[in-house]
Amino acid sequence: MRTRKWTIVVTIYVMGGLIGAVAWWALVQALSPIFRPVEGGAFYGAVSASVLLWAAVMYLLHRLPASVKKRVVVFMTFVAGLFYTLEFYLPEKSAIFFWRPSHTNPFTPMLDPVGAATSVIFGFTFFLGAFSLSLVHGKHIAARRPGYYNSIAFFVAFAAMAAFGLWQAYAPKAILVHDHWGLRNLSVRQVYDYLFISTYVPLGAALFSVLAFYMATAAFRAFRVRSAEAGFMMVAAFICMLGQVPLGMWVTHHLPMTGPLSHLRTEAIANWILGVFSMAGLRAVGFGILVGGLAMSLRLWLNLERGAFFEQEL
Amino acid sequence: MGRDSQFWSRRVIWLALAIATAAFLLVKVKAVMYVSKPARDIYDAIEAVPASKLIVISCSWAPGTIGENGPQTEALIRHCFKAGKRFAIFGFVDPAGPGLGQAIAERCQAQYGRRYGRDWVNWGFNIGGIPMIRGWAKNIPGTIKRDIFRKPITSRPVMAGIKTVRDIGLVIEITPSLSLQTWVDFIYGIYRTPIAYACTGVMGPEAFPFYDAHQIVGVLKGLAGAAEYEQLMGYEGDALKRMPAQSSAHAVVIALIVLGNILYLRARRRGEAPERRLGGS
Numbered sequence: 001m002r003t004r005k006w007t008i009v010v011t012i013y014v015m016g017g018l019i020g021a022v023a024w025w026a027l028v029q030a031l032s033p034i035f036r037p038v039e040g041g042a043f044y045g046a047v048s049a050s051v052l053l054w055a056a057v058m059y060l061l062h063r064l065p066a067s068v069k070k071r072v073v074v075f076m077t078f079v080a081g082l083f084y085t086l087e088f089y090l091p092e093k094s095a096i097f098f099w100r101p102s103h104t105n106p107f108t109p110m111l112d113p114v115g116a117a118t119s120v121i122f123g124f125t126f127f128l129g130a131f132s133l134s135l136v137h138g139k140h141i142a143a144r145r146p147g148y149y150n151s152i153a154f155f156v157a158f159a160a161m162a163a164f165g166l167w168q169a170y171a172p173k174a175i176l177v178h179d180h181w182g183l184r185n186l187s188v189r190q191v192y193d194y195l196f197i198s199t200y201v202p203l204g205a206a207l208f209s210v211l212a213f214y215m216a217t218a219a220f221r222a223f224r225v226r227s228a229e230a231g232f233m234m235v236a237a238f239i240c241m242l243g244q245v246p247l248g249m250w251v252t253h254h255l256p257m258t259g260p261l262s263h264l265r266t267e268a269i270a271n272w273i274l275g276v277f278s279m280a281g282l283r284a285v286g287f288g289i290l291v292g293g294l295a296m297s298l299r300l301w302l303n304l305e306r307g308a309f310f311e312q313e314l
Numbered sequence: 315m316g317r318d319s320q321f322w323s324r325r326v327i328w329l330a331l332a333i334a335t336a337a338f339l340l341v342k343v344k345a346v347m348y349v350s351k352p353a354r355d356i357y358d359a360i361e362a363v364p365a366s367k368l369i370v371i372s373c374s375w376a377p378g379t380i381g382e383n384g385p386q387t388e389a390l391i392r393h394c395f396k397a398g399k400r401f402a403i404f405g406f407v408d409p410a411g412p413g414l415g416q417a418i419a420e421r422c423q424a425q426y427g428r429r430y431g432r433d434w435v436n437w438g439f440n441i442g443g444i445p446m447i448r449g450w451a452k453n454i455p456g457t458i459k460r461d462i463f464r465k466p467i468t469s470r471p472v473m474a475g476i477k478t479v480r481d482i483g484l485v486i487e488i489t490p491s492l493s494l495q496t497w498v499d500f501i502y503g504i505y506r507t508p509i510a511y512a513c514t515g516v517m518g519p520e521a522f523p524f525y526d527a528h529q530i531v532g533v534l535k536g537l538a539g540a541a542e543y544e545q546l547m548g549y550e551g552d553a554l555k556r557m558p559a560q561s562s563a564h565a566v567v568i569a570l571i572v573l574g575n576i577l578y579l580r581a582r583r584r585g586e587a588p589e590r591r592l593g594g595s
Contacts, residue, residue, distance in 0.1 A: 084445070112456050115449035119442035126441075169464070197417060200410075204377025212563065216331045217324050220570040224578045238568060244515065244538040246345040247561035257348075267348045279522040286523060 013078070013302065020079040025106060074303045081301040083107060083114065130158070161195055168192040236273050243270020327570060334566045338559035345541065345557035352525055353542040355532030356510045359484055360393050367483030368476050369394055369401040372497075373411035374489035379514050380414065383488050385540035385553035386512040388418050390486055393547055394434070395426035399483075400472050403462075405439040406446060407493045412438050415488075416462060431470045436462040447500055451479040479505050484531070490514040494521065498529050512539065 038046055061069060087107035090096075097103045137151035167174065168188045177186040225231045242248025248266040255265050262268060299305040363369055371390060375383035394401045403419065405411035416436050428434065437458045440446055450457040454476055455468050467473050475481060485507060487494050497509045508531045511521050515536025524530045534543060537560055540553035 084448075088448075108452065111445075111449040112453060115442055115445045115457060118445040119440070122441040122443065172463075196410075196413065201377040201380060201414070205380045208378035209381065212335075213328045213331055216327050216563075216567055216570055219567050220323070220327055220574040223571045223574060225575055234571065238571075241564050241568065244535065245561040245564050246347060246557050247565060249346070249348050265348070267350065271350060274519050275522055275526065278519045279526060282520055283523045 016075070016078070020075065020082065025110065077303065078301060081297075083110070087111065133158075161200070164188060164192040164195055236277070239266065240270045240273055243267045330570075331563060331566050334562040335559045338562045339556070342555075343558040345554050345561070347538070347541045347545045347554070347557065349542045349546055350535075350539075352533035352535070353539055354546065356390075356486070356512075356534060357393065357532075357543065357546050359508055359510055359531040360390070360399060361397060363399055363483030365398075365400075366475060367400075367481055368472070369399050370404050370482055370485045371401055371415060372404045372406065372485060372487045372489075372493075373415035374405060374407035374487060374491065374493045375414070376408045376410045376490075377414070379490040381556070382514045382536045382540065383490065383512070384414070384418070385537065385551055385556075386534050386543070387415055387488050388422065388551060389540050389543040389547060389553065390488070390512065390534075391415070391419050392422055392426075392549070392551075393543070395422060395428050396547070398433075401434050402472070403434070403436040404458075405437075406441070406443065406496075407489060407491060409439045411488075412436055412462060432472055435467060435470050435472045437467065438462040444496055444500060447496055451501060451505060454478060454481070479507050482507050484508045484510060486510040486512060488512040490517060492517065492520060494524065494530065498524055502529050510534075 061072065064072070087105065087110075090105050090107065092108065093102070093104050095103060097106060100106060133154070137154045139145075140148045140151040141155075168191075172189055174188040175185055176188050176191055177183045179185075223234065225234055239248075242251065243266045248270070252265045255261050257265075263272070296305075360369065371387070371394070373383075373387060375387075391401070393399075403412050403415040405415075419434060419436075420430070423429065423434070430436075438461060440450075440458060442449075446457060455466075455473070458467050461467050461470060479501060485497055485501060487497055487509065489511075490513065494509070494511050494513070501507050502509050509529070510532050511524070511530050512534035513521060513536070515538065518533065518535035518539075521530065521533045521535075525533050534540060537553050537556055540551075541557045544551045544554045
């Protein structure tokens with residue numbers, strides 16, 4: 001009974017996938033004339049039409065019953081995964097593509113439009129991130145929660161970076177202030193550079209460098225030799241740390257750079273630890289991660305994954 | 315340890331680290347680096363790129379790691395300028411990366427008599443992740459389309475003859491993340507295009523399995539890697555200047571670990587600390 005059920009499931013997947021892939025291929029072939037660069041008014045017309053079409057599709061999807069919505073998501077996930085699988089595993093050129101005069105993989109030319117569509121979807125994730133941040137900080141300000149002024153700072157910084165970023169991109173030679181407030185010919189590009197290079201970059205670097213102070217405290221409080229394993233780890237860490245800096249290299253600088261004694265130099269021992277012991281462990285971890293990732297991908301692709309999101313009503 | 319002593323010990327540690335780092339940034343000490351084989355291999359790989367091919371410098375880093383990835387990017391860009399190699403700055407992980415690479419290249423180009431568009435180009439940040447990289451490999455102008463100044467990349471003289479990944483001589487991934495995996499899986503794995511990796515210090519060990527398997531041609535590990543490269547190039551940049559400060563910070567951390575263990579052993583002898591925990595440290 002169980003075998004029969006699985007046979008049916010696999011048959012449905014294979015048949016559905018093949019029909020889906022062929023349908024997709026036909027759809028892209030049919031729509032390929034519209035995947036052409038357009039300029040000026042045609043461009044804005046195409047953008048407006050796309051937005052309207054997208055709104056209509058989203059409206060229709062929202063009107064569908066939850067069970068149908070779920071099936072649509074499952075089907076789209078499977079077809080998208082199948083497209084990349086077929087494009088990747090099928091040969092670039094083969095006699096099996098007998099209906100094509102060049103005998104080339106029919107999925108390869110579709111990489112461009114599908115890649116462009118993927119980029120658009122990725123673009124929406126940026127929009128979603130900005131929207132989500134605005135929503136969270138907007139609520140903080142509206143409710144006057146403690147520290148709400150930080151949320152105001154967020155909106156000011158966000159608006160300034162977005163405005164000057166777009167402005168300098170579309171009008172790089174624009175002058176913001178000609179001769180006012182003691183400023184002469186202050187360009188938009190200069191303001192953007194001030195915001196990005198002179199403010200955002202040092203702030204980012206400062207934030208990351210704070211880690212060094214926490215690492216130093218953690219080293220003092222947590223790195224204890226409580227066992228032989230911890231002792232080995234500490235010795236290895238000492239050598240690797242010293243092997244990366246001139247201080248450690250100076251300790252063994254009297255040893256020759258070549259010959260058998262060169263292997264006793266701090267940097268040589270550090271590289272040996274990294275290249276032999278550490279690498280063996282990392283390979284083992286890497287294998288585990290990749291096998292787990294493969295299993296997870298298959299579960300997502302074939303809709304076998306179960307959990308908070310996957311069993312939730314859409 | 316009481317709450318007060320914990321409070322003060324933390325502040326003393328932070329102060330000691332700040333002094334140790336700042337002192338060596340203010341006092342000029344000449345650092346001499348031993349150039350490791352993985353760093354030398356990147357140098358040789360750049361030298362070996364033929365004139366007909368382009369080098370891709372993938373800036374997948376953000377301002378947070380400018381301390382390490384900044385000097386790495388500068389050293390690699392300077393090498394390309396010095397050796398007269400055509401290159402393209404590119405980004406697909408962090409939107410800030412190509413802009414930071416652009417600032418470095420613009421700062422250095424005059425010294426070597428190089429010009430944007432003729433000797434190098436910036437493809438900007440491209441979203442789309444792995445599908446974009448796969449499309450890029452088969453059709454570079456079709457995927458990238460425009461450079462950072464929104465001009466068609468085909469209009470730039472440096473792009474002459476560059477159509478697919480077969481026209482790329484080397485990809486250098488500069489990053490604090492493991493974005494290298496994308497290049498190894500989909501570019502080296504399929505087309506055998508040489509890949510080099512410049513990463514932050516903590517990511518260095520993870521690169522060694524790829525390097526050992528010859529899937530990447532070389533590795534620059536953190537600030538030390540950048541300093542090694544500067545030494546190879548024969549100039550003293552930010553990395554060599556910062557190495558004494560990093561050495562002194564490392565020395566402070568080592569001293570703190572030793573001190574922490576002395577205090578721990580003393581407390582254990584007095585019966586104030588646990589003997590052994592399962593799982594080591």
